[in-house]
Amino acid sequence: QQQxxxxxxxxxVQKGGISxxxxxxxxTAFDYFPxxxxxxxxxxxxxxxxxxxxxxxxxxxxxxxxxxSAKQFSLHIMDSQPGDSATxxxxxxxxxGGFKTIFGAGTRLFVKA
Amino acid sequence: DAGVIxxxxxxxxxxxxxxxxxxxxxxxxxxxxxxxxxxxxxLELLIxxxxxxxxxxxxxxxxxxxxxxxxASFSTLKIQPxxxxxxxxxxxxxxFRVVGSPLHFGNGxxxxxx
Numbered sequence: 238q239q240q241x242x243x244x245x246x247x248x249x250v251q252k253g254g255i256s257x258x259x260x261x262x263x264x265t266a267f268d269y270f271p272x273x274x275x276x277x278x279x280x281x282x283x284x285x286x287x288x289x290x291x292x293x294x295x296x297x298x299x300x301x302x303x304x305x306s307a308k309q310f311s312l313h314i315m316d317s318q319p320g321d322s323a324t325x326x327x328x329x330x331x332x333x334g335g336f337k338t339i340f341g342a343g344t345r346l347f348v349k350a
Numbered sequence: 351d352a353g354v355i356x357x358x359x360x361x362x363x364x365x366x367x368x369x370x371x372x373x374x375x376x377x378x379x380x381x382x383x384x385x386x387x388x389x390x391x392x393l394e395l396l397i398x399x400x401x402x403x404x405x406x407x408x409x410x411x412x413x414x415x416x417x418x419x420x421x422a423s424f425s426t427l428k429i430q431p432x433x434x435x436x437x438x439x440x441x442x443x444x445x446f447r448v449v450g451s452p453l454h455f456g457n458g459x460x461x462x463x464x
Contacts, residue, residue, distance in 0.1 A: 269449055280441050280455025326393060337406060338453060340393040
């Protein structure tokens with residue numbers, strides 16, 4: 238049961254460009270939407286997160302846009318750098334049931350120098 | 351803070367053998383999660399614990415899989431008997447049981463079953 242759908246599967250962006258990754262969720266009970274970044278050989282690490290009462294959150298070059306009515310959210314990476322090359326996962330969790338976190342399928346980003 | 355510690359980093363075993371993966375969560379965290387990562391299925395939640403108690407094991411694929419958390423600083427995931435389709439990277443993660451508390455992942459155990 239895929240409760241969080243993520244696209245695209247892979248993305249190639251030129252250095253300095255904007256990387257955009259999209260996610261959609263089904264369960265309206267989700268109340269926390271984090272993005273994780275994973276480098277080869279490492280576990281995922283929190284990048285940025287948003288609550289559904291906010292439409293946008295920005296941290297440095299990373300921005301989450303959230304559309305509650307459409308049940309969609311996206312990650313924008315401005316001025317993409319080769320060091321941003323990694324796999325990105327969107328996720329969703331809910332307060333009830335012990336904060337169970339469900340992940341999207343992941344997007345492999347490659348930033349060309 | 352040493353982070354979440356998993357052992358072993360790599361495990362190669364033959365089909366039918368028992369495999370035990372180990373995890374030491376971050377001290378003070380009261381939620382622990384086991385995930386499995388494959389190319390085909392991505393990151394799948396297998397089971398999670400709150401305060402050492404299993405809350406949801408609906409992601410455990412078969413009875414061959416079992417997990418325990420005997421105390422706040424240690425958890426195991428056991429596969430018995432192992433099969434080639436169990437080959438994957440298994441991650442342990444811990445967090446505080448608070449909304450907005452991020453998951454802290456270990457570096458995973460890469461399991462290969464031949």
